[in-house]
Amino acid sequence: MLYLKKYFTEGLIQFTILLSLIGVRVDVDTYLSNQLPPLREIILGPSSAYTQTQFHNLRNTLDGYGIHPKSVDLDHFFTTRRLLNQVRQLDRLSVPSTELNTWLVHRETETVVSTSSQSSPSITLDNGASLEDINNIDSTPAMRGGAAAPESSYNLNAADSSLGAVAPEGNQEQSSADGNDDLTKEDIDLIDILWRQDIDLGAGREVFNYSNRQKESEEKPSLLESKDRNEERESWRNGINLQGTPPVDGETGESIPEQLAGLSSQTSLSLQECLRLLEATFPFGEEAEFPAPDVTEEISVSNEEAPSTSQSLPLGSQLPGDEPQLDLEQQWQDIMAIMELQALEVNTTDPQTDFSSASAPNGTTDANTVANFGLATRSTPINEDVSLHQASIPSCSQDFPQIFNSQLDSTSIPPPRASMPRLSSSNSSNINSTFGATNLTGIFLPPPINGSSSNITSTPTLPDPFATLLEESMLDEISLLDLAMEEGFSQAQASQLEDELDSDSGLSLDSSHSPASPSSSETSCSSAASSSSTSATFSEEGAVGYSTDSEVATAETEEGAVGGYQSEYSKLCRMSYQDLSQFHPQLDSISHNHTYNLPLSSAFSEDPELPLTAGKKTIRDKHSSKLQPPQDLLDKHSSRDERRARTMKIPFSNEKIINLPVDEFNELLAKHHLNEAQLALIRDIRRRGKNKMAAQNCRKRKLDAIITLEQGVQDLRRDKARLLKEKMEFLRSIRQMKHKMQSLYQEVFSQLRDEEGRPYPPSQYSLQYSADGSVLIMPRSVTAAEQNRKPEKKQKDKKK
DNA sequence: GAGCAATGTCATATC
DNA sequence: TCGATATGACATTGC
Numbered sequence: 001m002l003y004l005k006k007y008f009t010e011g012l013i014q015f016t017i018l019l020s021l022i023g024v025r026v027d028v029d030t031y032l033s034n035q036l037p038p039l040r041e042i043i044l045g046p047s048s049a050y051t052q053t054q055f056h057n058l059r060n061t062l063d064g065y066g067i068h069p070k071s072v073d074l075d076h077f078f079t080t081r082r083l084l085n086q087v088r089q090l091d092r093l094s095v096p097s098t099e100l101n102t103w104l105v106h107r108e109t110e111t112v113v114s115t116s117s118q119s120s121p122s123i124t125l126d127n128g129a130s131l132e133d134i135n136n137i138d139s140t141p142a143m144r145g146g147a148a149a150p151e152s153s154y155n156l157n158a159a160d161s162s163l164g165a166v167a168p169e170g171n172q173e174q175s176s177a178d179g180n181d182d183l184t185k186e187d188i189d190l191i192d193i194l195w196r197q198d199i200d201l202g203a204g205r206e207v208f209n210y211s212n213r214q215k216e217s218e219e220k221p222s223l224l225e226s227k228d229r230n231e232e233r234e235s236w237r238n239g240i241n242l243q244g245t246p247p248v249d250g251e252t253g254e255s256i257p258e259q260l261a262g263l264s265s266q267t268s269l270s271l272q273e274c275l276r277l278l279e280a281t282f283p284f285g286e287e288a289e290f291p292a293p294d295v296t297e298e299i300s301v302s303n304e305e306a307p308s309t310s311q312s313l314p315l316g317s318q319l320p321g322d323e324p325q326l327d328l329e330q331q332w333q334d335i336m337a338i339m340e341l342q343a344l345e346v347n348t349t350d351p352q353t354d355f356s357s358a359s360a361p362n363g364t365t366d367a368n369t370v371a372n373f374g375l376a377t378r379s380t381p382i383n384e385d386v387s388l389h390q391a392s393i394p395s396c397s398q399d400f401p402q403i404f405n406s407q408l409d410s411t412s413i414p415p416p417r418a419s420m421p422r423l424s425s426s427n428s429s430n431i432n433s434t435f436g437a438t439n440l441t442g443i444f445l446p447p448p449i450n451g452s453s454s455n456i457t458s459t460p461t462l463p464d465p466f467a468t469l470l471e472e473s474m475l476d477e478i479s480l481l482d483l484a485m486e487e488g489f490s491q492a493q494a495s496q497l498e499d500e501l502d503s504d505s506g507l508s509l510d511s512s513h514s515p516a517s518p519s520s521s522e523t524s525c526s527s528a529a530s531s532s533s534t535s536a537t538f539s540e541e542g543a544v545g546y547s548t549d550s551e552v553a554t555a556e557t558e559e560g561a562v563g564g565y566q567s568e569y570s571k572l573c574r575m576s577y578q579d580l581s582q583f584h585p586q587l588d589s590i591s592h593n594h595t596y597n598l599p600l601s602s603a604f605s606e607d608p609e610l611p612l613t614a615g616k617k618t619i620r621d622k623h624s625s626k627l628q629p630p631q632d633l634l635d636k637h638s639s640r641d642e643r644r645a646r647t648m649k650i651p652f653s654n655e656k657i658i659n660l661p662v663d664e665f666n667e668l669l670a671k672h673h674l675n676e677a678q679l680a681l682i683r684d685i686r687r688r689g690k691n692k693m694a695a696q697n698c699r700k701r702k703l704d705a706i707i708t709l710e711q712g713v714q715d716l717r718r719d720k721a722r723l724l725k726e727k728m729e730f731l732r733s734i735r736q737m738k739h740k741m742q743s744l745y746q747e748v749f750s751q752l753r754d755e756e757g758r759p760y761p762p763s764q765y766s767l768q769y770s771a772d773g774s775v776l777i778m779p780r781s782v783t784a785a786e787q788n789r790k791p792e793k794k795q796k797d798k799k800k
Numbered sequence: 801g802a803g804c805a806a807t808g809t810c811a812t813a814t815c
Numbered sequence: 816t817c818g819a820t821a822t823g824a825c826a827t828t829g830c
Contacts, residue, residue, distance in 0.1 A: 640808090640827095662818070692808060694820055699807085701821090 641685040648681050650674075657682050658689030752777060 641654055650657070651672050660668060665686065669679065749767055752760050766783055768776045 688809060690819075691810075691821095695808070695822080697820090698822055 641681075641688060644681055645685060648678050650678060650682055650685075654685050654689060657686045658693070748775070749777075 645654055645657075651674075652668060656668065657665070669682065674682070745767060749762060749765075750759065754760060760777060764780055765777050766780050768778045768783060770776060
């Protein structure tokens with residue numbers, strides 16, 4: 001019976017771990033009948049709180065496994081046990097934060113301790129609850145042996161210890177169950193001592209070897225010399241070994257106990273059957289925490305896609321038939337590697353959590369304990385709430401973002417974590433592909449470093465995928481700002497641009513200037529020669545103090561060509577001034593009364609027809625003329641040439657002198673008999689007059705040019721702001737497209753399978769987009785080689 | 801009276 | 816070559 005429990009436990013452990021790794025959560029309590037002896041009782045023996053269950057009743061009870069597993073009393077039972085165990089552990093160092101929940105599932109073959117022949121699920125599930133429960137077997141020698149080590153007994157180490165203590169405890173229980181209730185305390189202590197000796201003598205990993213284990217298991221009973229146990233062993237052996245031919249150890253030639261040989265196949269068979277029965281019995285869809293996918297299929301697929309672990313995890317369809325000789329040790333190694341990855345993920349730096357070397361020898365007692373495959377040596381972190389059945393195993397797709405990012409945006413790759421390089425990418429990918437297929441969240445998780453994300457546990461240190469996106473977004477924004485800076489935009493200008501774009505106000509500079517309040521200078525500027533068009537131009541702007549159209553008309557008719565030009569120039573001048581004042585508000589304070597818009601000296605010409613020009617002066621002149629004699633005003637406001645012309649008694653106006661065409665001017669001179677002084681003065685007047693107009697035109701052109709430039713600058717700024725805004729929108733679109741592309745990439749890649757149905761490891765393959773739109777999956781080595789060639793070609797081209 | 805801007809004038813270049 | 820025009824420089828004017 002000892003072996004029965006030992007290997008029974010071993011199979012349970014395997015399956016439990018597998019279930020946990022898959023992410024399947026089975027609430028076993030609800031599926032166990034209260035009349036069914038709990039599996040813990042089978043493994044650990046009846047507790048003092050529940051001694052009514054006797055081990056020898058197990059078979060009968062299991063055979064009569066017809067009670068509905070959903071029993072309310074079962075919860076009460078486990079609750080009672082848990083509370084009792086907690087009370088017992090009050091004198092122990094407790095690390096409450098660490099909790100590792102596992103389930104032990106096992107299904108016996110039809111002929112043995114039968115559990116499968118009934119209609120009810122032939123799965124014996126033991127809700128291990130927490131290790132606190134499991135560890136509470138104080139009577140377990142191994143636990144006492146492990147007590148010498150730091151109280152890491154809350155991790156798998158302890159679990160293993162407790163589990164490993166099944167055998168001795170089973171001995172006790174068995175003895176008790178077999179009716180050896182008279183087994184004295186001394187006997188129990190003797191058993192304890194023997195087990196501890198095994199531990200102290202370095203019962204390490206080799207004890208997992210079946211031969212060793214068999215020897216050990218044979219040795220201990222010999223010590224105990226329990227005839228009943230031998231008989232029971234025989235019965236158990238006969239029950240398990242269906243073939244009846246005991247296998248022979250290849251090395252020693254010893255006959256391996258049948259139950260050991262049978263266990264190999266039986267274990268895998270049991271696991272497979274359990275998986276099937278799990279699906280049939282516990283529809284995954286009904287359990288909210290169950291991943292929907294077909295577990296068996298997933299395992300099978302993962303088994304294929306993970307060559308390194310496929311042989312060691314003989315699950316699925318190919319398990320029993322293809323590999324009857326299961327190397328359980330290899331399984332342990334693989335699982336140990338997985339757990340190490342988990343430990344690396346969870347247990348980062350805390351040295352106290354590393355009881356690997358110190359506690360392992362003491363903490364790992366039995367050969368068939370989980371501790372010996374490394375869980376104990378790589379103890380789980382104390383401060384982490386490790387719950388295997390709730391573990392979120394990142395899928396292999398987690399590798400995709402990094403790969404994708406490395407292709408699209410190499411700058412967004414987060415720095416690798418220190419603990420990760422220890423893991424090979426192949427292992428990790430295998431693990432991911434093995435266990436991560438049911439975890440879709442991994443698709444959206446950030447890429448692990450080196451493709452080695454084997455986060456069996458959900459660690460809070462996982463980088464936030466959205467953080468990457470945010471970083472990328474921020475980088476884009478920063479790059480945009482940098483671009484703006486490079487293009488001569490200051491940050492303030494950039495913000496200003498944003499404001500301008502938001503307001504769409506167009507011109508925003510010097511907007512405080514109001515054209516509706518023309519200054520007196522404007523009035524004076526246009527007073528002499530404002531035209532109707534000028535009035536029309538500024539009428540809507542609230543022209544105040546300008547000449548009336550009638551006055552302007554009069555002036556124009558009398559000023560002739562000069563007046564027409566001046567009026568036009570006045571208009572332009574005023575426009576220019578106003579436009580300029582828009583950008584230079586200080587110009588509003590400037591008030592000038594320039595006289596070149598006034599009628600020229602025609603009023604003072606010797607021509608008698610022109611004396612009336614005094615009335616054609618500006619409004620201000622009109623107002624001032626009321627106070628002063630006309631002649632003085634004429635002299636005062638006449639130009640020098642006009643005064644000279646009057647002095648020299650030139651017979652025609654300066655207006656004619658200046659504006660007449662050359663031919664008419666010559667004819668005019670020919671008509672009048674003038675002396676040299678008069679002719680010279682007339683030519684000077686004509687020259688200066690023309691030059692004056694030319695200067696005015698020149699200045700006007702300058703102003704126009706300046707205004708045009710100003711407007712051009714503003715237009716360019718506006719266009720630039722618009723382009724920047726468009727660029728930002730485009731960048732956002734590109735970013736969104738990038739993210740969509742990334743998601744699609746991950747989705748597509750995760751669904752790709754090779755000829756054997758295995759997913760492509762993202763660390764080795766990548767999707768490449770061809771020019772014609774097709775997508776190819778290529779080895780990364782090829783891709784890297786091509787990428788290396790491209791720079792070479794570029795360099796060659798440059799050299800050419 | 802100084803400063804400033806507008807304007808006029810000159811010299812010169814250009815057409 | 817001359818006249819018209821443009822423009823820089825300077826002077827003048829008015830504020």
